[in-house]
Amino acid sequence: MSKLEGNERWKTKMIMTEHVEQFEEQQRNAGSNMITIDERTMVRDFILLPYIDTMVGKSLKELEHSGNILKRAYSMAGQAIQRRIMQDTYRLQKELKQRNIKVLADEQDEFILYHKIFCRGYQERFGLTRDVMRTEISLRLTKYTAEIGAILKEPTT
Template identity: 50%
Template structure:
């Protein structure tokens, strides 16, 4: 019997929220299931190659056009492609460091299915094509904003 057994304050099972969060985080990291951050990384790993293909297609269309701002569009598309390549490289490194593999499984109607192999845990992950398109447009807008900021800085 310890000194604290007779003290009524220690009978309750209350814990500070910080301690609960730390405990849950430790439990989550020790499990083999992917964390929400790792699911986001897997989704990005799926999206980025599709985005790269989309930008490459657009670049080829621009190359054949007679637009006056053709060189500007080509330079912007190159910058976006470089950013996507950099993100893909960093993402691949981080996924391999965490021992996570994302494998394309199948496509049924409008849903693309992937397998996520995470530290011995296997899960099937599906993404609807409309969600892919909307997420790609949001991501592409961010990349283009970065390019616009660079152009604006060089113009000043």
């Protein structure tokens, strides 16, 4: 905020239209360097996807040693989910790179996992609590499972 913004006296002064347009353009561009809500969601998903992949991988390993008669079907479904996770990770990685956003692991407290976000010249600290992570992972796994279920329900021709 400049010194003149709070001064009502300057509102009555004449300003050339081109200067007003230049100032407004600068204000818009300055705001575009900050990370948007959509980009924050992308960063959150990018952080969570490796955890989801690890969980699915552990579940598949446990399944190998079980005596379940549907073990093969469960294994195929789990592998399909892992492929989707890898596709989503790659897509997010590519999108974040295009937007000039880097995400680095920072530190971990008892209940919060921190990451550093470097976004178009700005640095920000991003924290996720374990409860939020659990909820988001559960929602994402439900979504992946529903996608597999929808594919299985498709009528065969």
